[in-house]
Amino acid sequence: MDDEDLRERLEQRLMSHGVYVTDLETDDGTLRIDYETATPGDGIPHREVGRVLNRLLALCDDGWDPTDVAGTVSDIDGNRLGTWRADGEWLVAHDRGELSDVDLSQRVLDTIEET
Template sequence: MDDDDEMRERLEQRLMSHGVYVTDLTTDEDTLYIDYETASPGEGVPHREVGRVLNRLLALHDDGWDPTDVRAEVASIEDDPRGSWRADREWLVGHARGEVSDVDLSQRVIDTIEEA
């Protein structure tokens, strides 16, 4: 198993343990794509789950993950689209360097949410 496969497997396991049900996790050279289902009631993208995903990604950076752009698609457990969000590589790198605070990173990502 190469490092990329190992990273994806660790991320998927960590997300599942936090109630984020990954349905697809793929990467290309500069983007990580995460599709997941939410059991949260209501409409749209649950902000708390976005935070959980971000926190797991930041923890992976501590384990040696080189940040990439992140694109997420969110669906209900009935597979109805709920929306999407993104985190840009430069934001994640800035956070790792201490140039972007937790609050600023969260706000930037929340501002990208597009409801389905």
């Protein structure tokens, strides 16, 4: 699955949740996703991080190979809220049933760096 196909599939599922993908590319083995959130407030909405991850994990069945993921989140005015990441090995372990939803979520939430 190439980046263009991946972006289209993510956009289709995330827009209804107020998550708007503004950029997506694979660079040096890391999938970099920039998106805007329509959720008001300060900081990165944790629920949306989960939605992005869940969409990616669902795409494993469609041919997406889990890799490192780096997310950059902005508000709808373009103000950067922060970043988060998910290691590819965590996603592979989750896909194999070796890492629970809760453990994966906690690992990713622990990486959040708010601006």
